[in-house]
Amino acid sequence: MNRVAVDLGDRSYEVRIGPGLIARAGEEIAPLLRRPRVAIVTEETVAARHLPALTAALQAAGIASAALALPPGEGTKNWENLARCTEWLLEQKVERRDVVLAFGGGVIGDLVGFSAAILRRGVRFVQLPTTLLAQVDSSVGGKTGINTAQGKNLVGAFHQPSLVLADISVLDTLPDRDFLSGYGEVVKYGLLGDAAFFGWLERDGPAIRAGDPAARLRAVTRSVEMKAGIVSRDETEEGERALLNLGHTFCHALEKATGYSDRLLHGEGVAIGCTLAFALSARLGLCSQEEPSRVRAHLAAMGMKVDLADIPGDLPGAEALIALMGQDKKVVDGRLRFILARGIGRAFVAEDVPTEAVRAVLDDALSGRRPT
Numbered sequence: 001m002n003r004v005a006v007d008l009g010d011r012s013y014e015v016r017i018g019p020g021l022i023a024r025a026g027e028e029i030a031p032l033l034r035r036p037r038v039a040i041v042t043e044e045t046v047a048a049r050h051l052p053a054l055t056a057a058l059q060a061a062g063i064a065s066a067a068l069a070l071p072p073g074e075g076t077k078n079w080e081n082l083a084r085c086t087e088w089l090l091e092q093k094v095e096r097r098d099v100v101l102a103f104g105g106g107v108i109g110d111l112v113g114f115s116a117a118i119l120r121r122g123v124r125f126v127q128l129p130t131t132l133l134a135q136v137d138s139s140v141g142g143k144t145g146i147n148t149a150q151g152k153n154l155v156g157a158f159h160q161p162s163l164v165l166a167d168i169s170v171l172d173t174l175p176d177r178d179f180l181s182g183y184g185e186v187v188k189y190g191l192l193g194d195a196a197f198f199g200w201l202e203r204d205g206p207a208i209r210a211g212d213p214a215a216r217l218r219a220v221t222r223s224v225e226m227k228a229g230i231v232s233r234d235e236t237e238e239g240e241r242a243l244l245n246l247g248h249t250f251c252h253a254l255e256k257a258t259g260y261s262d263r264l265l266h267g268e269g270v271a272i273g274c275t276l277a278f279a280l281s282a283r284l285g286l287c288s289q290e291e292p293s294r295v296r297a298h299l300a301a302m303g304m305k306v307d308l309a310d311i312p313g314d315l316p317g318a319e320a321l322i323a324l325m326g327q328d329k330k331v332v333d334g335r336l337r338f339i340l341a342r343g344i345g346r347a348f349v350a351e352d353v354p355t356e357a358v359r360a361v362l363d364d365a366l367s368g369r370r371p372t
Contacts, residue, residue: 013163015164017168017220021165022053022167024057026062030064032099038065040054043069046072051158068084068088070111073107082273094123095120095123097123098124099123100126100127114156116159121306127161127164130167131181132267133178136182136186137182137227142158145157150256152260183302184270184299185267191246191274191341195344202298205218234239243349246273246341250277250321254269257275257320268310280361280362286342308365318363322336336358337349
């Protein structure tokens with residue numbers, strides 16, 4: 001088991017990464033508890049596959065539990081299910097000193113974390129991420145929230161977990177598409193700040209996809225190390241943490257345009273967004289033309305979506321997508337901020353990016369041509 005510390009003073013916590021952590025969950029969580037009971041919020045697919053193992057592990061450590069299973073999918077992350085989750089936790093008489101377990105992917109982690117943040121003005125929670133995307137990104141850093149009609153993650157709170165248990169064994173049960181969606185976030189870390197890690201992914205990406213335990217452990221651990229370091233230095237995204245949004249300005253607009261449906265998974269949107277961000281960087285003369293080509297080549301070699309043409313169904317035009325970007329959380333004083341790059345591993349926050357350059361990249365992408 002690898003341990004990565006998120007250093008936030010008296011709110012510091014560990015991310016523990018390794019195989020078999022669900023089976024060890026009781027002994028890992030027990031030291032946090034004031035009384036031997038927890039409330040678990042999960043989703044139906046995870047519940048069917050993994051909830052019996054989790055409840056058995058808790059029971060073996062003398063910990064009682066109750067569970068609520070919500071529907072799967074991004075559409076669950078809304079006001080209705082936030083209310084359902086919070087009211088259920090109140091019905092379970094969860095007290096301020098108790099612990100709530102968020103057992104699932106990023107949707108469950110975000111929703112349950114937000115519910116924990118507002119319940120009794122803040123109760124503790126533990127993240128048990130069951131997807132690659134959640135293990136490397138959303139379970140770490142304390143961003144919680146829901147989607148609204150106006151956009152993605154526009155309502156939420158910073159609420160740090162007390163512990164994260166990332167069991168890489170559960171990744172073996174993920175459908176290939178879901179695993180590759182998470183891989184989009186793994187690649188993002190190399191692109192934003194670790195060129196050597198990206199080079200390793202180019203070489204060992206196929207082994208990660210094929211299920212090699214050592215490769216998966218390294219990929220998850222390095223991703224978490226990078227995010228933990230950034231979060232420790234900039235918890236509430238006043239500066240450096242914005243780099244973690246590489247590809248996300250494009251991604252969030254595309255998710256909104258596709259109705260937060262299975263037409264486009266979040267990590268797929270991140271991968272496409274990263275290719276567009278590097279294309280925009282090259283168009284602005286910030287990096288060479290070879291850099292976007294290298295990004296595209298690796299994602300394509302991994303069997304991932306890289307173009308807008310890879311998204312099934314119709315998409316709105318460039319102007320409509322730019323308008324959707326205007327609701328992004330990264331808008332400052334009405335101006336869009338993009339995460340651009342001077343090369344692989346050299347991302348930075350860019351303000352006042354010319355709208356005509358963004359439009360040109362989107363027009364090229366929408367026409368089915370590779371953006372240049």
